[in-house]
Amino acid sequence: MLRFVTAGESHGKCLVAILEGLPAGVPVDLSAIEAEMKRRQWGYGRGPRMQFETDRVEIVSGLRRGKTLGSPLAMEIANKDCSIDRLPAVTQPRPGHADLTGAMKYDHRDIRNVLERASARETAARVAVGAICKQVLSRLDIELASHVVALGSVRAKPIPATVKQLRAKADPTPLRCLDPQATKQMIRLIDAAVKAGDTLGGVFEVVVEGAPPGLGSYVHYDRRLDAILGRAILAIHAVKAVEIGDGTLAASLPGSKVQDEIFYKKRTGFYRSQNRAGGFEGGMTTGQPIIVRGFLKPLSTLRKPLRSVEINTKKPVVATVERSDVTTVPAAGVIGEAMIAFELAKACLEKFGGDSLRELTRNHQGYLRQVSQF
Ligand code: EPS
DSSP states (O other): OOEEEEEOOTTSSEEEEEEEOOOBTOBOOHHHHHHHHHHHHOOTTOOTHHHHOOOOEEEEESEETTEEOSSOEEEEEEOSOOOTTTSOOOOSOOTTSSHHHHHHHHTOSSTHHHHHHHSGGGHHHHHHHHHHHHHHHHTTTOEEEEEEEEETTEEOOOOOOOHHHIIIIITTSTTSOSOHHHHHHHHHHHHHHHHHTOOOOEEEEEEEEOOOTTSSOSSSGGGOHHHHHHHHHHTSTTEEEEEETTGGGGGGSOGGGTSOOEEEETTTEEEESOOTTTTEETTEEOSSOEEEEEEEOOOSOOSSOOEEEOTTTOOEEEOOOOSOOSOOHHHHHHHHHHHHHHHHHHHHHHHHOOSBHHHHHHHHHHHHHHHHTO
16 A cells, blocks of 8 residues: 655754655656656745745655665655744734644644644645656556646636646746736736735646546445545645536536546547546546646735734734745645645555556556456
């Protein structure tokens, strides 16, 4: 079973991730990991922290001569800002953050003890894990990318795009968005939010190509892969909703406008002319692209803070103001890719098994042959 844990505080010494259950013999491309880390740091509306941190991953175990050993892979990302012991106490909880409930739950009188771990900085470790998982998935011809489809009230024009197009066209833009007109409006909106001391949420979409039919299962609730992906996306900071395929729109349409009809051609086999299901039927991948969207609420650190209560005096105050970002939707897309890459790699390893890459790819090929003959 593939699993990972992370450790580390936002201003502690470093972030750590341990990824366990990888097959042996996977070549690891370190420059591809670096590139993923940079992608997470990128995006208009991010705060000053991203300008001085250079999130570099050091792999400290599980790798020899560039290939995985099959043993746990441990990774470390050093924090340039490791001021945790010098930072002042926080007693004015921010509405929307883990601050108040976290302090009550762990009985902390200094909210810094909560926010240091609750910070979205932890997602750097997840992106490192996802970068490794992407390299495993690549060996099975599964590729994924993401883009921003909405920021605040601005919605991008729906532009269908392949993974390759997303990487080439969305990634280099300031908001990782395909629609240049919408991008301009989003930038204006962010600039206005900076002036107003406010924050913005939005929507990212992850697209996966190459997943074979039959990952996940309908036979038991906890094996439904769409549900597993839903949980993975909801586990990203500030995400409040998830959508797969037509998602919420499907709830308002009749069945005839929602289901993807089934066709067959001798040469290519079964196919659909649409993908409203977002690549899932009955909790299983259909073989069509997987489309998952994550909806982020605006970040909870506002430079013009909201009303709160001091936790010791119980007097009304305004919330604490920590250094933060105005929006992180482009970065959240990269984190979404990482979470989905992990869950898909896990689902592939469950389905195809294999202690080595050779065993995994052989089993995968055999299954593809079998379903192509169905
Ligand atoms: C983040 C690092 C943090 C924030 C952000 C994400 O750095 P700092 O708090 O030192 O400025 O920029 O954290 C949050 C949005 C949050 O709510 O905690 C990062 O590396 O992504």
